[in-house]
Amino acid sequence: MPLPEPRAPRHRSGHSWRSRTWWNTPRLVRGLTGLCLVALLAAGTATGTVLGGARGGTDVIGHQAAPQVVRSADLYFALNDMDAQAANLLLFGGDPDYTAPRKETLDTYEQRRTQADNDLQRVTEAVAGDAAGQRAVRTVIGELGQYEALVARAQLLEEQAHAPAGRPSADALAAYHQATDLLRQRLLPAVDDVTRANAAVVDRNYTDQRDALSGGWWTILVTGLLALAALGLLQRVLAVRFRRLVNVPLAATTLLALAGLITALTLTSRADHQLVVAKSNSFDSVVALSRARAVAYDLNADESRYLTDPARAAAYEQSFLDKTQSFARVDGAALATYDDKLAALADKHRADHGQVGFGGYLGDELRNITFPGEQDAAERVLTAFQQYQRDDRKIRELNAQGKLKEAVTFDTGTTPGQSNADFDVLSAALDDNQAINQRAFDGAVAATDDDLGATTAGLGAAALVAALALTALGVRPRLREFA
Numbered sequence: 001m002p003l004p005e006p007r008a009p010r011h012r013s014g015h016s017w018r019s020r021t022w023w024n025t026p027r028l029v030r031g032l033t034g035l036c037l038v039a040l041l042a043a044g045t046a047t048g049t050v051l052g053g054a055r056g057g058t059d060v061i062g063h064q065a066a067p068q069v070v071r072s073a074d075l076y077f078a079l080n081d082m083d084a085q086a087a088n089l090l091l092f093g094g095d096p097d098y099t100a101p102r103k104e105t106l107d108t109y110e111q112r113r114t115q116a117d118n119d120l121q122r123v124t125e126a127v128a129g130d131a132a133g134q135r136a137v138r139t140v141i142g143e144l145g146q147y148e149a150l151v152a153r154a155q156l157l158e159e160q161a162h163a164p165a166g167r168p169s170a171d172a173l174a175a176y177h178q179a180t181d182l183l184r185q186r187l188l189p190a191v192d193d194v195t196r197a198n199a200a201v202v203d204r205n206y207t208d209q210r211d212a213l214s215g216g217w218w219t220i221l222v223t224g225l226l227a228l229a230a231l232g233l234l235q236r237v238l239a240v241r242f243r244r245l246v247n248v249p250l251a252a253t254t255l256l257a258l259a260g261l262i263t264a265l266t267l268t269s270r271a272d273h274q275l276v277v278a279k280s281n282s283f284d285s286v287v288a289l290s291r292a293r294a295v296a297y298d299l300n301a302d303e304s305r306y307l308t309d310p311a312r313a314a315a316y317e318q319s320f321l322d323k324t325q326s327f328a329r330v331d332g333a334a335l336a337t338y339d340d341k342l343a344a345l346a347d348k349h350r351a352d353h354g355q356v357g358f359g360g361y362l363g364d365e366l367r368n369i370t371f372p373g374e375q376d377a378a379e380r381v382l383t384a385f386q387q388y389q390r391d392d393r394k395i396r397e398l399n400a401q402g403k404l405k406e407a408v409t410f411d412t413g414t415t416p417g418q419s420n421a422d423f424d425v426l427s428a429a430l431d432d433n434q435a436i437n438q439r440a441f442d443g444a445v446a447a448t449d450d451d452l453g454a455t456t457a458g459l460g461a462a463a464l465v466a467a468l469a470l471t472a473l474g475v476r477p478r479l480r481e482f483a
Contacts, residue, residue, distance in 0.1 A: 050216030057209035062445030073290035084301030094162035224261035249474030329359035
């Protein structure tokens with residue numbers, strides 16, 4: 001039998017997916033359609049991830065950590081002012097000339113105690129998932145009752161002693177020593193721990209979120225352009241192979257994808273801008289001013305402590321200087337030279353607002369002026385603080401001259417020109433300045449909430465579903481021609 005003819009070798013290249021002949025029209029259309037669907041899904045996923053992360057980051061900063069910083073700072077302020085009022089009560093003693101100021105001081109003490117209790121309750125609720133914060137709050141809860149009991153004991157002993165103004169009884173002073181030491185050594189550091197921990201959360205989330213938004217913007221752009229390129233290529237193939245100028249569903253998909261890309265990039269940029277406004281422009285000032293306010297009230301307490309307790313007068317005077325430097329730091333200044341040095345720096349600043357030659361919380365605020373009215377408000381704080389410092393020197397001068405009662409009257413007086421009246425001006429200026437920044441913070445957070453809320457998410461999801469459906473609808477009639 002003759003041998004069989006040898007079989008010709010099969011050329012597999014004609015059947016490989018990599019060959020041009022394998023990509024007939026149906027396969028090419030299906031492949032490009034799949035590419036379009038994957039690209040649209042990738043763009044939608046990237047957009048959802050980036051904007052969802054921005055929404056979550058804003059929620060942490062705007063609705064959790066930042067408000068917690070403000071609450072704990074307010075608690076710090078309330079505790080400081082409670083101690084200032086307790087010191088003032090000792091200053092008045094049993095002198096009948098101070099009957100009206102004593103009643104006002106008692107009322108203020110009770111208001112601050114209520115405020116501290118409310119702040120403590122809100123802080124306790126906010127640190128529910130924070131072990132370190134819970135420990136700090138437990139310290140405050142455990143010690144606050146003891147502090148209030150010691151203040152009450154000091155007041156009772158003072159009433160029983162009928163001591164003259166500025167010279168409390170030894171027993172009353174000893175009880176107050178225990179109270180103020182407890183406040184300064186245990187209560188205030190614990191509250192400050194909560195403030196610092198939440199401020200660190202804000203800083204960390206801010207940095208992470210800005211990095212995520214920066215990278216996310218480019219991710220959205222690249223995936224969006226890939227989706228548009230895939231849609232353009234598919235429409236080109238359909239136009240050439242089916243001789244149809246426009247595929248209406250695919251054209252609508254392209255317009256929808258383009259609008260979605262522009263919207264996503266705009267929302268990402270807006271989220272980044274509002275994050276900067278909320279944290280860098282406003283929250284940093286809110287924190288600085290909150291701390292300045294608390295320090296100011298502690299300064300006011302140190303003045304009363306200085307007059308009340310001659311044995312500790314030098315320590316309280318140094319404490320006053322340290323806190324003065326925290327408020328507005330002037331390098332190399334002692335208490336005797338502080339006013340003149342600050343005045344020289346303040347004059348340079350008023351001549352050129354870009355020159356801020358002093359530091360501290362007030363210096364931080366004056367370097368971060370952003371919003372309408374903020375510059376004027378900060379200038380009022382500076383002016384009021386300078387006047388309050390001058391008042392302090394007069395108190396010390398009167399005391400050094402042996403005019404203790406006059407010093408007490410000037411320290412606690414609320415008549416215009418007296419120390420507490422000028423302090424009220426400083427306090428009101430701080431409140432006004434902080435309110436400007438707080439409104440800006442709240443507005444930025446609310447703007448992001450509106451931009452990235454449920455409505456935006458729903459519209460985005462609907463647009464993605466519509467784009468996917470229109471893509472399938474646009475190619476289905478063409479593929480049916482090959483069925």
